[in-house]
Amino acid sequence: MALSKDKNWWRQAVIYQIYPRSFFDVNGDGLGDIAGITSKIDYLRQLGVDAVWLSPFYPSALADGGYDVDDYRDVDPKLGTLEQFDVMVAGLHDVGIRVFVDIVPNHSSDRHEWFQAALKAGPGSPERERYIFRDGKGENGELPPSDWPSHFAPSAWTRITEADGKPGQWYCHLFAPEQPDFNWDHPEVHEDFKKTLRFWADRGVDGFRIDVAHALKKDMSEPLRSFPKFTDFDNSLSGDDVLFDRNEVHEIYREWRKVFDEYDPPRVAVAEAYVRAERRVLYARPDELGQAFNFDLLSSYFDAGDFRKIIQFNVSLAAGAGSSSTWVLSNHDKVRHATRYGLPRNTDENAWLLTDGKTPVLDVELGIRRARAATLLILGLPGSTYFYQGEELGLHEVADIPADQIQDPQWVRNLFKMKGRDGCRVPLPWEAHAAHFGFSSGGSHLPQPAWFANYAVDVEETDPDSTLNLYRRALTLRKALISGEELTWHGDAHGEILHFDRGNGWHVIANFNGDPIELPDGDVLVSSSPLVDNKLPSATTVWMKIAN
């Protein structure tokens, strides 16, 4: 199937996020690999996705799951080779699936050749200029240059030992110390990232997911401004905050747009920008990245009012920016949505993980039922859906990873008080009765729980009512149904029912927590859970075709 040249293919695409190290392992080392993705192309084709996005597969010491990149233009030898990457892209393209890769421009790893050169070259050298080095405060430079925090706690500054063995300068890292931040005031940093974008675009990559797109420019004016603590929204609406969402960051993306437009069809991009919605759409402007992740549903509960508000707000915001909205319920950074919806509202997810998932008790079935309803609802919306590997199986979070096997740097950095994100990164179950659930012949880099057997692909494939078959059915139908981007609301704007149509007789009706309701006359195309006496029960979504 040839890929279309339509330059708007992304506006309503369904993109499947692959976390490569946990997808499928061909060489038996317990770590998923590129050849593993290639061998599952048929699975992805049957699922019906338009594109896959690969989280980082670059050489990395895995201090942060691969978001600590040693070399932006290579494949980690543990995961494969560039030749294998090319085979994968060609195979995916052959079945009509496009490919996004993850670009991590805020920071490299501390093993990157530029950072290693900076360490050797000494204070004041041109090599140090490509990162953010500063002298410390205090009599002997023993205090960090500012109060800036790291996302992974505590400080964003780490002091190095200079070549002569003496304590030396400090460098800035908004994440782990193994992730030094680039200095985006440096022209070589700009040039190098454009080279990276072209490198992958030349290999046929269709799109880019931009990691922490809002953080690249900091206010480096001296004395450094104070920014002691992250809050839910780190930024105001001013564009003049210290570390995030500064107005100048958009210059970078306007430069990148010129690179994207060198290709036919133009390469596309999506910003990961944890900023206020009003500012998020700036990243999605047509002369910048084109699209930005809308994470509002990622951090909300299964609640009709919240969904309605978020949908209405984001559809109009995206349209105003000349983009289309995106919808995300799960990703590699967040407790899976089946689990979030199966826990009581306002559960502190970290506290729950610290009890190994024992308190409060998770309602496994309710969580899945709600997750299926939410997924069918967002797949009916105008815009793109980004979903995360394993959610098509209805997987729950793995909450009981033993302390000595936790990989997330947040665990150590927060002095063992934050388990972090490993629970959604456990390798997928492919076969219920095979070793490592068919993920690998040799092991699994994170432990898989026994209950994974119930969710294995081979089990779900044979069950017509499985979550996997629901996703397959919905994605096939969606391809046939989707046309324009309009959405018209029906019914009560405050109750438990959300009902809209898409202008061509395609209606989406969701009952969140209400009593069963009669459905309008028409054909039910797909239902997230069975109807009861022909009525739509709670935690259920249907798609209908209704004559106008």
Ligand code: NOJ
């Ligand atoms: C966002 C990524 O999604 C996350 O996994 C990573 O830890 C940080 N950015 C740092 O790169």
